[in-house]
Amino acid sequence: MDNKEVIISIKDLTKSFGSLSVLKGIDLEVYKGENVAVLGRSGTGKSVLIKIISGLLKPDSGTVKVLGEEVDKISNTALQKLRLKIGFSFQSSALYDSMTVRQNLEFPLVRNRRNLSKQDVSKAIEEVLNDVGLSQTINQMPSELSGGQRKRIGIARTLILKPEIMLYDEPTSGLDPITSIEINNLILQVQKEYNTTSIIITHDLTCAKHTADKVAMLMDGKFLSQGSFKEVFSTDNESVKTFYDYNFINDK
């Protein structure tokens, strides 16, 4: 694995919504095969960051390069091609609730790989469902699934296109500790088996510690620190310490 190849490069990125300045000049480099966790309080623009990376939002200034292409400057066709290499797991899972699990997984596949036969499609669906351990849910509706199952199917729907990059938005939010551990293991499994580079947006420090090779702490629109989990949390900064203490139940 070539750890020096930059997959995502962000320089001086800013984004505002009206008078709200959310991102105030962010720099980040994510290398091939690396899992980077972006931590921070709710509303600090963590999700905005990955929406800009996937081209759902446009930055106000700065550059965002994904696999060497500037996402906000490329044509729509080029963006669509780039998106085939990016998997986005939504906080709410965003499963299509009028479709069964099979149809959810089929949806991006049949529209992006039009030459596949019905057997190939079924095989690909079975394969990703096996990978996330939910083969039995194939004919269920999203409303019949638990929160953890929905997250897994959401991840499976992105994996079916074999992405090079995975963007996870709060993968463990709203889940019990045991299911959260399962999701953390799944993130690591995806990194290993699909050879993905990932950004994990979370405020769950256990998730970050378990899954990330690098951690970036977002505070007031800027990265306060970046490095290993230990490096980032070896600090005197009161906000960062509070973050740590709350997650690991350290009484003051």
Added chain:
Amino acid sequence: MKTEPDQSTPPPRIKYLISEKIDGLFLSLYDVHKFIIRFFKEAFAPPYEFKEIINQCYQVGYRSLPLVSLTGFIVGIVFTKQSRPSLSTFGAASWLPSLISIAIIRALAPLVTALIAAGKVGSNMGAELGSMKVTEQIDAMEVSATNPFKFLVTTRILAITFMLPILVLYMGFVGMMGSYLNVHLTEQTSYTAFFKSAFSTISFLDIFSSVFKSAVYGFTIGVAGCYQGYHAENGTQGVGKSANSAVVVSMFLIFIEEMLIVQVINAIR
């Protein structure tokens, strides 16, 4: 976004060309115009979503049949019943089938069906797309390199534009059957005599104009419903608002279009 506003630099005051509301109205109209242009581009560009178009035709057309049947039948009976005394006063009760056919084919069937569709289908489109928007399902389609506009919007607008004329013709038929039932029970008029009299005053232009204007109404309902749903925001409140706006805007536009199309058709006639 709950981030505190940047206190160091006060936000610049927004300058409006006329006023906030009027500028907003023109911006919305421009947005709708772009939405319609995009619809035509997506509708004619491959790949086509035939399966979803057929599914939407089923949802829009077949699922509306019970309501359209009931409404059409009652409109036929009630309109005949209410018109009879006035015509009888002038000794013209025999003109009842002609009057009813003109009223139903030219005006009542297109207008009533369109209003039913605005309420049933338009609100459904606004609510369904609105909830997909606020639960990030549309974003999920977008990031998986598929085209949510083509799959969700184009198919729905095409389906209602195709299906509304069919529903209008069906309602015309059911309305005439309701009228025949009333005439038959009251005046013992035969089926043949009723329909011979009814169709003696109906021209090809009447049927063509009904089909044409119902296609226009269908397109209007589709655009209003999908536009409102596709641009929904602010959670469940936004979904309710987009469903409501879809119905209000469609009905408002249908009445305006009715007035304009009737003027044009009358000028041709």
